[in-house]
Amino acid sequence: MEKDLKKLFTEKGLKMTIQRVAILEYLMKTKTHPSADMIYEHISKKYPTITLSTVYNTLETLVNKGIIKKIPTFAGISRYDADLEPHVHLVMGDDKNVKIKDIYDKEIIQQIRTEVANKFNLDVDDNNIYLIIEEKRQQ
C-alpha cells in the first residue's frame, strides 16, 4: 500500500520520504499510542541514521496536516495515534507508566460532548476530548 501513502502525501503537499513512510506505517500498524521517543527507538533499528529531531518534525507535520493525532498526557510526554476514527482517549497511570485506552462507544462520547457543549457553549469535536484520570495519591 505504498501507493496509497504516495497519494496521501501528494494530496497534502508533502514529499514522500523514507522517514515519513516508516513513521506513518509504524503508527498505522500499532495500537499502542507511542511517544516520539518510542517511535524513534523502533524506527532507528531499521533506519539507524534517523534522528529524534526528524521524528519530532515529522510528527508535528503529520499532526498539522491532520494525518495523525497528538495525545497529551499529564506526564508531559505526548503520544501519537494514526487512528482517525472518532474516539476518546482515556489517559491513566503515573508519570513513569502512562496507559492509554480508546473509547469508541458512541453513546459515551455523545454524552460527554453534549454535557460540555451545554454547560460551556463550546463546539467540541470528538477528536479533541481527553478524559484524564490520575491514580490516587497516598495522603
Add this chain to the structure above:
Amino acid sequence: MEKDLKKLFTEKGLKMTIQRVAILEYLMKTKTHPSADMIYEHISKKYPTITLSTVYNTLETLVNKGIIKKIPTFAGISRYDADLEPHVHLVMGDDKNVKIKDIYDKEIIQQIRTEVANKFNLDVDDNNIYLIIEEKRQQ
C-alpha cells in the same frame, strides 16, 4: 486564621514557614489555578528572597500531603488548586493560553464517574478526573 494553618501544618508533620504560609494563603485566596511560576511571581513581590525551587518543593509537599491539588495540562505546565471540594477541571486553550474551568455540577461528575467505572472497572475519585479539550487545529 494563621492559627488554623499552624494546626494544619502540625497535623501533617510539616514545619510552618513563611514561604509555605505565603504560598498556601495565595492558593486559598485565588480561583485562578496558577502555575508554579505564577505563584513565584506573586509571592516574590512580598518575599524577594524566595526561590522558584522553594515554590516547586513546597507545592510538591502540599500535593503529597493532600493539602492542595496538582492539575496537569497538555501544555506541560502544571497548575495548582487549594480548593479540595470535589470538582472536575476542564482544561482548554493552547500552549500559550491555558484556561481552566471548574465543574462542580454533581450530576455531570457522577455521570462521567459512572461511565468510566462501568466501562473500565476503575474506582475513580472525583478529584482525579480531568476532562481535557484541545482547540481545533487547522487542517
Add this chain to the structure above:
DNA sequence: TTTGTAAATTAAAAACATTCTATTTTACTA
C-alpha cells in the same frame, strides 16, 4: 530562653522533552 538538630530554603546544576538553527542531503519538477 537557649541550644541542638532535623527539616526547609537556597543557589546552582542537571534532567528531560521538545524546539530551533544552520548545514547537508534528498525528492520531485521541469
Add this chain to the structure above:
DNA sequence: TAGTAAAATAGAATGTTTTTAATTTACAAA
C-alpha cells in the same frame, strides 16, 4: 538530468521541573 525547494540531520537552545549540596531556620528539649 539538473535545479531547487523541501526535508533530514547534528547539535545547540529552550523551558519546566528535579536534584544536589550548602546554608539557614523552626521548633523540641533542656
